[in-house]
Amino acid sequence: MLEIRPNCEHCGKDLPNTSIEAMICSFECTYCKNCALEVFENVCPSCSGNFVQRPIRPSKMIEKYPASSTETFKPKDLEKARLNTEKYRNIAPSKR
DSSP, rough: OOOSSSTTTTOOOOOOOTOOEEEETTTTTTTHIIIIIISTTTTTTTTOOEEEEEOOOOOOHHHTTHHHHHOOOOOHHHHHHHHHHHHTTTGGGGGO
């Protein structure tokens, strides 16, 4: 089950369960759409995987299975992230 993390790890933007701006990689690194697609160009700076829109947990399930309230704020070194992006952005996610 996804944690549904509450914020962008890079810029700190709030990303509540209902946010359509939340993007995740296969390890559930969580970023806002701007950071995931514009800053990191669809290459996760941690695992080099791609991003997909995070699903929204239905309201009837959020009470039983609440979203995480633990914020993760670990802004990335943009120079290192740029090198990682350059290495992988032209390689299909299935080939990375």
